[in-house]
Amino acid sequence: MFCARFQHSIRTMNLYHKVQKPCLPEKSQTTNDILIIQRQQIATRFYIIVFVLALIVIITFTGLNSQIHSVKVTSPTELIFEQLQTQYSSSLSCPCSRIAIQYSKFLSVKPIAYHQVCSSYFISSNFIELLWGTESYESYYWNVDMKILSTQFRLLASFCSLVKNLIEQKIEIFSSQKFISVEALTRHSFQTQIDSIIDHFIVQAPTSFRQIHKYIIEMIHANQLHNIFYTNWNLTISNPNDNYIMSTSPISYNDSNSSCSCATMSTCSRSLLTNNNKTEILSGKMFIYNSD
Numbered sequence: 001m002f003c004a005r006f007q008h009s010i011r012t013m014n015l016y017h018k019v020q021k022p023c024l025p026e027k028s029q030t031t032n033d034i035l036i037i038q039r040q041q042i043a044t045r046f047y048i049i050v051f052v053l054a055l056i057v058i059i060t061f062t063g064l065n066s067q068i069h070s071v072k073v074t075s076p077t078e079l080i081f082e083q084l085q086t087q088y089s090s091s092l093s094c095p096c097s098r099i100a101i102q103y104s105k106f107l108s109v110k111p112i113a114y115h116q117v118c119s120s121y122f123i124s125s126n127f128i129e130l131l132w133g134t135e136s137y138e139s140y141y142w143n144v145d146m147k148i149l150s151t152q153f154r155l156l157a158s159f160c161s162l163v164k165n166l167i168e169q170k171i172e173i174f175s176s177q178k179f180i181s182v183e184a185l186t187r188h189s190f191q192t193q194i195d196s197i198i199d200h201f202i203v204q205a206p207t208s209f210r211q212i213h214k215y216i217i218e219m220i221h222a223n224q225l226h227n228i229f230y231t232n233w234n235l236t237i238s239n240p241n242d243n244y245i246m247s248t249s250p251i252s253y254n255d256s257n258s259s260c261s262c263a264t265m266s267t268c269s270r271s272l273l274t275n276n277n278k279t280e281i282l283s284g285k286m287f288i289y290n291s292d
Contacts, residue, residue, distance in 0.1 A: 123157035221266035
């Protein structure tokens, strides 16, 4: 009996009958009234179904939605930080109390070794003086003997000293710079950034030196400055009748079927030395004559 009444109530449920005129007995209802009531009952059923489905979705979403709890860990150790980073990598936030720190506080940069020639006997004062020989005026201006070679090794010694000083300055500047991070980094991320910074320093230091060296060479070449041995430019002085006019002319070299002129090339060179008695080819050694 109860089930029959419940089923009848469900079938005849109408949430919109109060909007229209009051329900009339079936005998007094017109065809139009019956059609309106049926439409209202269908709309009621559709509304109830949609309402129930929406309620189920809301309840399900609320039940499955996890609640976020914020936990603050004060001054964690490195081990605790790594454990938290492993467990909560996507949600962990660890702001730094100091966002900047100098490289010198945790990083030390030292060259392992310079080129072996910079610690060899060939750049020592004894070897350079031995090559230079006597200071006689007659032999001073020969563009031949060992004086040129002595000058080359003296220049090489100066380059070694210059490079060492430059590297020390670069390291000092690098150590005074600061590493900046607003968040604590993992060991892997920190190591990756430091490796990248060091690699950039290793590449940038010699590049800077090459730029300075190239600038000096080009400046000497552009100003046509001759060295003390006149191996790049000839200096000619006219007779007294011409008021001692001084003129210069570039020197050209031919080596291995190739030629170059010191007027057009700042790296004009040859691979032999000449003295008054003989010519000797020094394999593997190039002597550049366009700089002092």
